[in-house]
Amino acid sequence: MRSRARRVGLAFVAASVAFAGAVYGVTRPAAAEVVAEASASALVADMGAGWNLGNALEANNNGIPSETAWGNPVVTQALINRVKASGFRTIRIPVSYLGHIGAGPSYTVDAAWLTRIAEVVNYAHSQGLYVLINMHGDGYKTVTGSWLICDAADQTTIRDKYQKVWQQIATKFQGYNERLIFESMNENFDGQYGAPTQPCYSNINAYNQTFVDTVRRTGGTNASRWLLVPGWNTNIDYTVGNYGFVIPTDQYRSSTIPAGEQRLMISVHYYDPWDFTGQEDGAITQWGPNATDPARTSTWGQEDHLDAQLKKTHDAFVTRGYPVFVGEYGSIDKTTYDPSNNTYRADFARALVAAAKKYGAATAYWDNGWNGQHGFALFDRSSATVTQQGIINAIMSAVGGGTSPTPTASPTRTASPTPTASPTAAPGACRAVSTVSAWNTGLTNSIAITNTGATAVNGWNLTFTLPAGQSIVSGWSAGYAPASGTVTATNASYNGTLAPGGSTTIGYQASHTGNAAAPTGFTLNGATCS
Structure with missing residues (x-):
């Protein structure tokens, strides 16, 4: 050696x-x-x-x-x-x-x-x-x-x-x-x-x-x-x-x-x-x-x-x-x-x-x-x-990501974290900010989620609508389903708690057919986000 x-x-x-x-x-x-x-x-x-x-x-x-x-x-x-x-x-x-x-x-x-x-x-x-x-x-x-x-x-x-x-x-x-x-x-x-x-x-x-x-x-x-x-x-x-x-x-x-x-x-x-x-x-x-x-x-x-x-x-x-x-x-x-x-x-x-x-x-x-x-x-x-x-x-x-699970099989392209907590409380208010970077027929989107309410969020679902022609091919820091249309991102095990004023960032890569716009209609546990 x-x-x-x-x-x-x-x-x-x-x-x-x-x-x-x-x-x-x-x-x-x-x-x-x-x-x-x-x-x-x-x-x-x-x-x-x-x-x-x-x-x-x-x-x-x-x-x-x-x-x-x-x-x-x-x-x-x-x-x-x-x-x-x-x-x-x-x-x-x-x-x-x-x-x-x-x-x-x-x-x-x-x-x-x-x-x-x-x-x-x-x-x-x-x-x-x-x-x-x-x-x-x-x-x-x-x-x-x-x-x-x-x-x-x-x-x-x-x-x-x-x-x-x-x-x-x-x-x-x-x-x-x-x-x-x-x-x-x-x-x-x-x-x-x-x-x-x-x-x-x-x-x-x-x-x-x-x-x-x-x-x-x-x-x-x-x-x-x-x-x-x-x-x-x-x-x-x-x-x-x-x-x-x-x-x-x-x-x-x-x-x-x-x-x-x-x-x-x-x-x-x-x-x-x-x-x-x-x-x-x-x-x-x-x-x-x-x-x-x-x-x-x-x-x-x-x-x-x-x-x-x-x-x-x-x-x-x-x-x-x-x-x-x-x-x-x-x-x-x-x-x-x-x-x-x-x-x-x-x-x-x-x-x-x-x-x-x-x-x-x-x-x-x-x-x-x-x-x-x-x-x-x-x-x-x-x-x-x-x-x-x-x-x-x-x-x-x-x-801050917990421990990595011991792999038992070859990972797939959509190796998003599996959520372990169910949403238990909705915030009074929230903010979601998208940052999209696009190329040819692909894009990545980073979404910063902030709890602007007065109480903590313990487990969350962020729902949003993708523009027509977009489909998520891989994601990180959340689970995503379905891949197109109205999508729900569910927290990972390590970012499910959002204290008042607390935030986390998730993201995904998507394909598109010419429309690389950001998603719309964000709601966090049912509450509309600004």
Whole structure:
């Protein structure tokens, strides 16, 4: 097993960057920033729990990307269906380009590679999931053919190549709705784990700015979709602290975006403490308040540290309306050294996701496809089955989705949650807001439901009428029946209670025959919604 290659994408920082004393500003948001923060909160809530399709489209052989180069099988729709059925609502798909980029000055990306990327994106996007794609391995000095190197001499050529590659990627996905998110790069830094160096950090900021400007100028949905940018090596301290990170300006975004809202997200990764999460010597196998053996537990990086790190991202970015995305976290399998290790891996995942939720951040577990010693995998990709149900349950309980049912059969396209509660009370008033994104013969609709009454709703049915020619093909966060005409959406097990003023967001994907209008006639437990 080439475990080092299988972990490309990890932040090897914890052991050498163990301090948490970076300076960062904590200020009360201005009025406009309060509006922006609300928009960010809605996005994070809708993204739910995330998962990485790691070591697939960023894998390479001698600098030529190939999804099977590091031992994983070809990605299938069945795998993505299983991930969705397990409760994940966001999938991050790391992508390398490397040798699939032609020579300058055009730097043409191989058409077949872009087509394959789109196929894998479609596996998740067609199921109503959020999807993130990035430029992953092109900035690693240790990868053959890497070129997005922040301390290389010829930055003019690098920036030109970077701009032209992202222009092609953005154009390829121009028509996808806003559930597709682009991430500028992954863990870019100069290769040493000390304090950031200049002008290397300045070049990273320049890459991020080029990325935002390039994507926005391609137009279409790209003018308004969410874009994700990292700081130095996606390290929290070096991103929130006074080390040089600059949030890009967003001057070319669509004029339809309210002035008080952002469309930029901040990317960080979390693998503290590394001796527990990634170090392969087997010495540290336990973590958290339930650890029973001090000799097997790291002397730092416990829950208090985790909470403090996530709070830093909240104070630096979330309060200003910029959502934070913990795009990678997780811990390797050390059960060969300690049979109880999976319990602590689940505790770590639960604590990370709970803290992220507390501080307004979304998350994506790092899964490299490897099951067994030193692996991060939650699924067997060949059989599309779950291998770490306990860790998945921990993630889902922390994000607010209950536990994921143990799968016994291959999931179908319409893997909507099965409601477990019957409506017992009608609200005095309600509000339902649709956000429709349409393309060709398909659309997605996100519906925000708010109880504006004075009493709690304990179990709900939301009824609405689809326009003629529309038919629901998949849905999330509710059960939907029938597929067309007057539809009733019934709460899932985890969102059936709406306190006064409380809200939840559900959604579905539908086909249409030319009419992509929003549904009408919303009622919640019989009460008409505004």
